[in-house]
Structures are given as structure tokens and as C-alpha cells.
Amino acid sequence: MPHYWLRVTLPISEGSRYFIAHQYREAIPFYRKAFEIEKSTPTLDKNLWRVLIDNLSTAYGITHDLSGAREALTYGVTKDPDYPRFYYNLARITAEKGDLPDTENYLKLAFERRENLIPGETMPASTTPSRHSSCKGNFVNSLLRSTVRPNSPLLLRDFGARTLWAV
Numbered sequence: 001m002p003h004y005w006l007r008v009t010l011p012i013s014e015g016s017r018y019f020i021a022h023q024y025r026e027a028i029p030f031y032r033k034a035f036e037i038e039k040s041t042p043t044l045d046k047n048l049w050r051v052l053i054d055n056l057s058t059a060y061g062i063t064h065d066l067s068g069a070r071e072a073l074t075y076g077v078t079k080d081p082d083y084p085r086f087y088y089n090l091a092r093i094t095a096e097k098g099d100l101p102d103t104e105n106y107l108k109l110a111f112e113r114r115e116n117l118i119p120g121e122t123m124p125a126s127t128t129p130s131r132h133s134s135c136k137g138n139f140v141n142s143l144l145r146s147t148v149r150p151n152s153p154l155l156l157r158d159f160g161a162r163t164l165w166a167v
Contacts, residue, residue, distance in 0.1 A: 008037045008044060012052055015059075024059040028068075031056040035072065047118045050076070050083055057089050066093050084113040084123065 015030030035056055038044055044052065053076040060068035070093055076086040091106035114123045 008034045008041075009048075011037070012048070015055065019055055019059060024062045027059045028056070028063070028065075031059060035075075039075070046080070050080065050085070050118060053080075054085050054089070057086075061089065061092065066096060069093055082113050082116045084110040084116055085121070087113065088123075 011030040011034040015027040015034065018024070018027035018030065031052060034052055038049065038052065042049075053072050057069040057072040057076070060066070060072065069089065073086050073090050073093070076083065077090070080086070087106045087110035091103045091110060094102035094106060111123065117123070
């Protein structure tokens with residue numbers, strides 16, 4: 001196994017140890033290190049890279065560092081514009097800030113790309129077409145209501161095996 005690949009996977013592994021234990025603040029420096037290495041020397045396969053960006057942004061979001069979450073997600077979108085979770089998490093950030101138009105736009109982009117999820121991931125039930133057509137209505141309103149309350153166990157309860165910002 002090449003040395004450069006280990007340089008990025010070891011911090012991901014250590015960050016994940018903290019992440020799984022719900023120690024999100026402690027996970028950030030490890031994920032951040034892997035993120036910086038990966039930006040300069042990309043070595044990860046697409047799905048592991050997606051998980052790195054997703055987990056880093058989630059850890060930032062849970063610890064209320066929305067600018068850190070946005071930075072990671074924006075970078076993710078520039079490198080992988082077809083991955084729906086990046087848009088979904090951006091919707092969570094804009095909802096936290098009370099920005100309904102951007103929240104609706106990001107949810108629409110996430111839903112349009114739902115076929116690009118990592119195998120085994122699913123979109124939240126609340127974003128199915130019957131409850132989410134044109135990204136308006138009950139889901140967006142509940143997203144906005146629940147994200148502005150601290151420690152809300154909202155929304156994107158689950159995108160498969162990993163729980164998102166609900167703690």
C-alpha cells in the first residue's frame with residue numbers, strides 16, 4: 001500500500017473513531033488533515049472521498065461551525081457536483097440561517113441527484129416526490145423550524161447507516 005494513501009486514510013480512520021463515538025469536535029482535526037492532504041494529492045476512491053467530505057461537514061455542523069461545514073461542502077460540490085448529500089447538507093446550513101430560497105434550491109438539487117447516492121444510502125423519506133415536489137411545503141417549513149432550535153433531533157435523521165446532524 002503506497003505511503004501517500006496511508007497518509008490520508010489513517011487520519012480518516014482516527015476521525016471516524018471519534019465520529020462514531022459522537023465526539024464530533026475531536027473528529028474534526030483528523031478529518032480536516034485528511035481533507036487538506038486529499039485536496040493537494042487526491043488518492044481516495046470516489047465513495048471514501050464522499051464520506052470524508054460528508055463526515056467533516058457533519059462534524060462541523062453538529063458543533064455549530066457552519067462556515068467550516070459550508071467550506072467542505074462547497075469544495076465537495078466543485079469536485080463532485082452530482083453527489084446529492086452535499087446539496088442536502090448545504091440545505092441544512094441555509095435552513096439554519098433561515099434562508100428559504102436557498103434551502104429550497106439545495107433540496108431540489110439534492111433530490112434531482114438522488115440516483116447518485118453511494119450504494120446502500122437512501123434519501124430521507126421526507127424528500128420523496130409526494131412530499132417534496134418543487135421543494136416547497138411541509139418539509140421545507142419543518143426543516144426551517146427544526147434547524148433553528150438548538151439540539152433539534154430533526155430531519156435528515158438518516159441517509160442510510162450514518163446519522164446526520166441530529167445529536
